[in-house]
Amino acid sequence: MATVELRDIRKTYLKDEIIKGVSLTIEDREFVVFVGPSGCGKSTLLRMIAGLEDITAGDLLIDGRRVNDVEPAKRGLAMVFQSYALYPHMDVYKNMEFGLKLAGMPASERSAKIRDVARILQLEPYLHHKPGQLSGGQRQRVAIGRAIVRNPKVFLFDEPLSNLDAALRGQMRVELATLHRRLNATTIYVTHDQVEAMTMADKIVVLQGGVVEQVGSPLELYHHPRNLFVAKFIGSPPMNFIPVVVETSSTESVTVRLPDETFLDVPVDGSNTPAGTALTLGIRPEHVALDEPGLAGQVEIVERLGAATLFHIRLRDGQLLVAQSDGAADHPLDSGVSVGLPPRHCHLFGADGLALAAHARHPLLA
Amino acid sequence: MTTAARTGRVDRAGLAMLSPAVVILLIWSIVPLVMTLWYSFRNYNLVDPTLHGFAGIDNYRYLLTDPDFITSLINTLVLVAGVLFVSVGIGTLLAVLYDQEFFGRGIARVLVISPFFVMPTVAALVWKNLMLHPIYGVYSSMMRAVGLTPVDWLQQFPMATVMMIVAWEWLPFSVLILLTAVQSLDSEQKEAARMDGAGPVARFRYIIVPHLARAITVVIMIETIYLLTIFAEISVTTAGGPGVASTNLAFLIYARALLQFDVGGASAGGMAAIVIANIVAVFLVRAVARNLEV
Numbered sequence A: 001m002a003t004v005e006l007r008d009i010r011k012t013y014l015k016d017e018i019i020k021g022v023s024l025t026i027e028d029r030e031f032v033v034f035v036g037p038s039g040c041g042k043s044t045l046l047r048m049i050a051g052l053e054d055i056t057a058g059d060l061l062i063d064g065r066r067v068n069d070v071e072p073a074k075r076g077l078a079m080v081f082q083s084y085a086l087y088p089h090m091d092v093y094k095n096m097e098f099g100l101k102l103a104g105m106p107a108s109e110r111s112a113k114i115r116d117v118a119r120i121l122q123l124e125p126y127l128h129h130k131p132g133q134l135s136g137g138q139r140q141r142v143a144i145g146r147a148i149v150r151n152p153k154v155f156l157f158d159e160p161l162s163n164l165d166a167a168l169r170g171q172m173r174v175e176l177a178t179l180h181r182r183l184n185a186t187t188i189y190v191t192h193d194q195v196e197a198m199t200m201a202d203k204i205v206v207l208q209g210g211v212v213e214q215v216g217s218p219l220e221l222y223h224h225p226r227n228l229f230v231a232k233f234i235g236s237p238p239m240n241f242i243p244v245v246v247e248t249s250s251t252e253s254v255t256v257r258l259p260d261e262t263f264l265d266v267p268v269d270g271s272n273t274p275a276g277t278a279l280t281l282g283i284r285p286e287h288v289a290l291d292e293p294g295l296a297g298q299v300e301i302v303e304r305l306g307a308a309t310l311f312h313i314r315l316r317d318g319q320l321l322v323a324q325s326d327g328a329a330d331h332p333l334d335s336g337v338s339v340g341l342p343p344r345h346c347h348l349f350g351a352d353g354l355a356l357a358a359h360a361r362h363p364l365l366a
Numbered sequence B: 001m002t003t004a005a006r007t008g009r010v011d012r013a014g015l016a017m018l019s020p021a022v023v024i025l026l027i028w029s030i031v032p033l034v035m036t037l038w039y040s041f042r043n044y045n046l047v048d049p050t051l052h053g054f055a056g057i058d059n060y061r062y063l064l065t066d067p068d069f070i071t072s073l074i075n076t077l078v079l080v081a082g083v084l085f086v087s088v089g090i091g092t093l094l095a096v097l098y099d100q101e102f103f104g105r106g107i108a109r110v111l112v113i114s115p116f117f118v119m120p121t122v123a124a125l126v127w128k129n130l131m132l133h134p135i136y137g138v139y140s141s142m143m144r145a146v147g148l149t150p151v152d153w154l155q156q157f158p159m160a161t162v163m164m165i166v167a168w169e170w171l172p173f174s175v176l177i178l179l180t181a182v183q184s185l186d187s188e189q190k191e192a193a194r195m196d197g198a199g200p201v202a203r204f205r206y207i208i209v210p211h212l213a214r215a216i217t218v219v220i221m222i223e224t225i226y227l228l229t230i231f232a233e234i235s236v237t238t239a240g241g242p243g244v245a246s247t248n249l250a251f252l253i254y255a256r257a258l259l260q261f262d263v264g265g266a267s268a269g270g271m272a273a274i275v276i277a278n279i280v281a282v283f284l285v286r287a288v289a290r291n292l293e294v
């Protein structure tokens, strides 16, 4: 049982406010991922939860208890660092034992626990190796093991996989997800890898400049981004954006004029967007319909990824649009092509960056 | 065949290039060594030219049975061990302290390093006359100011005082080396220890000290080499006295050769010093080698 609650948490270094009022509730057993561009304050926020940084203002509650002034070790958390931070002069066993020993656990109990964790993490053959004699993935596992043995209420991870190569990262990602299901512990995970965020999270928190842009399930963020920033940040290849102007609008739908003077009827709430308002239309590459009536353009680049093919299409007005199609799709370079924009997949963003509310929810989210 | 011929030629060329350096090294180290060895078996006293010729092992016999020699040997080792203990012990604590953020840290660092730039003779003079002099010294006036009788350190505790002066000179060196080592400690490691529930003392004991182990061995090794041959401080402050209370091996040899003009006896002392230095070196190298492995 462990919930974490942040109430208007702020952090100021010298004069700069780095975290500008974050409020967030993390439920028991939830896997929460913080994502955001570099320098947005993800690590700072995590370190404040851990107790390694002072909280300038606001309240941090773990299991309903205010812990702002509680020592890191007494908060019932364990943290896995990006650099692993293993103790280099201690072997794997001693690394895992250190915290237990300081907590005054009897030796027999310690040993039982460590062997148990080592078995789960397949570290048994390495218990008496020093960290310097292990591979990156093994070190990562030791760091995770060191966190697990303490039986924490909450796990904190700060970009734990970013030092691993792509293949190992994929493997560790699956292991972490399995481990989370098995341990059922509340987890807060910082990353800037989208795939990690999308695949592992129950809930993603998108941060920018110390402000929470959106909180929601991965698909919620993907299909219903609250604003332009989230729409740009989530998804790879990123969403296409086309400037449009409102022709007519109602609460039921908004008709916009596309750059080529054609019209598109998007089913979103247009009550606050009178005719003539400039908006941004967003559409994900996989939703762009090739060879359907719509915008005309020319294929400029073809990226074949095997399972999918990305066509970079230069529109009449000079803008580049990316369309994703299946691996077998074939459009020669420089050939003319027409792309359709299915209205139900279109997002409209106002001048303030906020999305206009869509009427239909994605079927998986309904 | 051709490769052998070629390496032969290269070897010869290499030797020719190396030889000046080797020859200079030989002249510089081997010749004095051989001459010392030679004199140590001779009767050679500057005040008594009539006494000359081969002495056999007499010089060694006199030396080893001389109580002054034993005293000086013990003094040498006590001096080395004491200075190492003080400079490494306090140096470690200061290094950790100076790694923290505090107001005026830059100035404090310069101040702690500065004794290193003072010449040993000057340092010893400053301590002897400015600080500890029973009448004019700063320490003595301070003691008198509060109504206490100042201790005449150099008379009453000559070894401890010399040790303190030398430790004062060597502390900056160990602080300097250990501070850079402390700074190279990954801050995430300290934070991980904090998350593991380690307080300042446990972090010092289990994280910082093991991290410093190599740097400490390097400090010990370098300091030992210099501390075995301390001379200026003793010569300036106590001249080995009172009696031979603060005479170490280096000072004993000096006293034999240049105060008693017994070159033969002094040479025998020199040979003893070489043997002792080598014994210490063997132990040190072993300890260091063990410590430098990962």
Ligand SMILES: Nc1ncnc2c1ncn2[C@@H]1O[C@H](COP(=O)(O)OP(=O)(O)OP(=O)(O)O)[C@@H](O)[C@H]1O
Residues within 6 Å of the ligand: A013, A018, A036, A037, A038, A039, A040, A041, A042, A043, A044, A045, A192
């Ligand atoms: N000790 C500090 N003193 C002053 N500013 C700091 C300090 N630590 C972090 N910052 C600033 O706080 C901001 C957020 O840093 P933080 O490490 O949280 O970023 P991040 O989101 O984790 O980025 P990354 O993805 O690159 O790890 C940065 O602009 C950084 O310059």
Ligand SMILES: [Mg+2]
Residues within 6 Å of the ligand: A042, A043, A044
């Ligand atoms: Mg970070």
